[in-house]
Amino acid sequence: MAHEILTPAEMALVDRAAIEGGPLSGIDLMHNAGHAVAALILERFSGAAKVDVLCGPGNNGGDGYVVAGLLSDAGMNVALYAQGRPRVGSDAAIAARECPIQPQPLADYEPEAGSVIVDALFGAGLSKPLSHELCRIAEATSSRTVVAVDLPSGVSGETGVILGAAFRAAITVTFTRKKPGHLLLPGRDFCGEVVVADIGIGDRTVAAIGSACVENTPAAWIGHFPAPNINSYKYSRGHVGVFSGGPAATGAARLAAMGAARIGAGAVTLLSPSASTAINAAHLTSIILREADTLEEVLAFLEARRPHSLVYGPGLGAEADAGDFLLAMLAKAGGLPSLVLDADGLSTFAGRPELLFDALHRDGAPATVLSPHEGEFRRLFPDIAGESQISKLEKARAAAKRSGAVIIYKGPDTVIAAPSGYAAINGNGTPLLATAGSGDVLSGICAGLLAQGMPPFEAACAAVWAHADAALRFGPGLIAEDLPLALLPTIRELLPARQAERWNTVFGKPDAQTKG
Numbered sequence: 001m002a003h004e005i006l007t008p009a010e011m012a013l014v015d016r017a018a019i020e021g022g023p024l025s026g027i028d029l030m031h032n033a034g035h036a037v038a039a040l041i042l043e044r045f046s047g048a049a050k051v052d053v054l055c056g057p058g059n060n061g062g063d064g065y066v067v068a069g070l071l072s073d074a075g076m077n078v079a080l081y082a083q084g085r086p087r088v089g090s091d092a093a094i095a096a097r098e099c100p101i102q103p104q105p106l107a108d109y110e111p112e113a114g115s116v117i118v119d120a121l122f123g124a125g126l127s128k129p130l131s132h133e134l135c136r137i138a139e140a141t142s143s144r145t146v147v148a149v150d151l152p153s154g155v156s157g158e159t160g161v162i163l164g165a166a167f168r169a170a171i172t173v174t175f176t177r178k179k180p181g182h183l184l185l186p187g188r189d190f191c192g193e194v195v196v197a198d199i200g201i202g203d204r205t206v207a208a209i210g211s212a213c214v215e216n217t218p219a220a221w222i223g224h225f226p227a228p229n230i231n232s233y234k235y236s237r238g239h240v241g242v243f244s245g246g247p248a249a250t251g252a253a254r255l256a257a258m259g260a261a262r263i264g265a266g267a268v269t270l271l272s273p274s275a276s277t278a279i280n281a282a283h284l285t286s287i288i289l290r291e292a293d294t295l296e297e298v299l300a301f302l303e304a305r306r307p308h309s310l311v312y313g314p315g316l317g318a319e320a321d322a323g324d325f326l327l328a329m330l331a332k333a334g335g336l337p338s339l340v341l342d343a344d345g346l347s348t349f350a351g352r353p354e355l356l357f358d359a360l361h362r363d364g365a366p367a368t369v370l371s372p373h374e375g376e377f378r379r380l381f382p383d384i385a386g387e388s389q390i391s392k393l394e395k396a397r398a399a400a401k402r403s404g405a406v407i408i409y410k411g412p413d414t415v416i417a418a419p420s421g422y423a424a425i426n427g428n429g430t431p432l433l434a435t436a437g438s439g440d441v442l443s444g445i446c447a448g449l450l451a452q453g454m455p456p457f458e459a460a461c462a463a464v465w466a467h468a469d470a471a472l473r474f475g476p477g478l479i480a481e482d483l484p485l486a487l488l489p490t491i492r493e494l495l496p497a498r499q500a501e502r503w504n505t506v507f508g509k510p511d512a513q514t515k516g
């Protein structure tokens with residue numbers, strides 16, 4: 001799979017395996033890396049008055065020496081500034097020897113207007129915070145055009161955390177695969193555009209490392225994305241049940257219900273307390289409304305209608321009784337296939353999360369997706385949230401393992417993790433989604449995909465990606481009510497050609513309809 005994400009440690013293993021397996025040596029890979037960066041600069045910034053290449057003491061600096069030599073050969077005005085000399089015998093030492101430009105001390109560096117700056121100070125080997133002097137240079141270059149080699153110096157490739165300060169790049173050219181620091185905040189914000197360059201390491205060498213993390217793109221789950229069959233009917237296309245809150249908080253469940261319906265669930269039932277029935281009825285048309293005040297009434301619904309997935313949480317209130325009701329339902333309902341817990345359905349377990357986790361680990365428990373935002377994550381997993389040394393990726397993995405559920409750890413850099421440790425980092429997040437109710441729609445989309453038979457990890461990934469893609473296509477002005485309809489272009493592009501053809505067979509080709 002070409003969309004794996006590699007930690008710096010995994011990347012080092014890949015580099016080593018590639019060198020040991022041949023035919024490329026370490027200096028060959030470094031030449032290829034430098035070529036990729038130089039080619040990009042020549043393509044995008046050939047009119048720059050000057051290129052200042054800043055080289056560190058390791059192999060990241062080695063890439064910088066290659067870039068400086070190539071740009072100089074191509075006729076650009078290049079200056080080289082170095083901090084420390086490469087270790088004798090290293091690939092970087094070879095690159096420094098090959099470079100025709102004499103380095104100046106980095107301490108003398110002052111950025112000038114019109115220069116493009118190549119940050120080749122530290123990449124995968126960043127091991128400590130930038131020194132005071134380097135922080136000054138990072139700050140002085142913050143309004144200039146910076147091209148970062150592999151990672152902006154100061155950004156941890158493993159966690160995305162900033163060590164002291166970091167260079168702010170317009171473009172980051174990384175090699176072979178992205179690293180977590182390119183996608184996790186705040187690192188992502190410092191990377192600018194991320195370009196992944198092929199330096200000659202084959203997919204098989206990468207796959208052999210067995211990375212358990214991918215970037216969340218359709219390639220990660222499109223093979224599971226549901227499309228209706230010619231013989232589909234509404235309940236076989238997936239039936240979702242959504243629990244509504246009381247009269248003052250019914251909108252969240254309706255947003256979830258519309259998300260589930262729009263992503264393709266054939267039937268969606270809103271389970272409404274009788275006090276909310278009139279309000280829900282006044283707002284619903286295609287969504288089925290069913291009154292349910294008691295556990296017995298809910299169990300009767302589950303028994304009679306056998307929904308494929310449930311959404312529990314949006315608008316329910318975070319008091320303990322919401323959690324108690326869920327636990328009682330899980331104890332008594334047999335054969336419920338899947339469940340999405342969000343919002344109050346998570347917060348209700350603050351201070352007693354193990355009650356939920358025990359229930360989810362029991363034999364016969366539904367496949368569950370928990371979709372906490374930062375605050376909800378902290379309430380359910382306070383110790384994991386408080387770990388300062390581990391990344392959001394590792395926190396999501398730890399939470400998934402403990403809860404036995406797939407975790408959607410929401411935010412601008414949403415991470416999806418399965419109890420097995422397999423994880424995805426989302427790259428298409430947008431601030432357009434920072435609007436009330438958008439999370440409710442996400443929980444509905446996820447339940448809608450689960451109801452159509454998508455496996456939980458893939459359903460969670462697809463929901464997160466489609467939710468953001470719909471928002472991006474809709475653009476500014478988006479509110480949560482817009483999201484279900486905004487999903488249409490996303491869904492229509494996601495259906496692969498084979499399934500799109502089937503879609504036409506089921507519903508007729510548009511031109512056939514207009515001519516008919």
Ligand SMILES: NC(=O)C1=CN([C@@H]2O[C@H](COP(=O)(O)OP(=O)(O)OC[C@H]3O[C@@H](n4cnc5c(N)ncnc54)[C@H](OP(=O)(O)O)[C@@H]3O)[C@@H](O)[C@H]2O)[C@@H](O)CC1
Pocket residue numbers: 012015016026027029030031033056057058059060061062063091121122123124125126127128129130131149150151175199
């Ligand atoms: N053949 C290959 O493997 C290929 C590798 N490639 C390239 O190599 C890069 C990884 O190289 P790398 O492992 O040498 O690490 P790198 O990022 O250069 O830094 C290590 C040096 O910096 C130092 N240092 C760290 N932090 C510091 C700080 N804050 N302030 C001051 N010093 C600091 C650190 O010191 P130490 O920790 O030892 O004290 C050490 O001296 C990778 O990002 C890619 O660009 C490509 O060419 C493809 C082929």
Ligand SMILES: [K+]
Pocket residue numbers: 060119120121122123148149150151152153
């Ligand atoms: K760098």
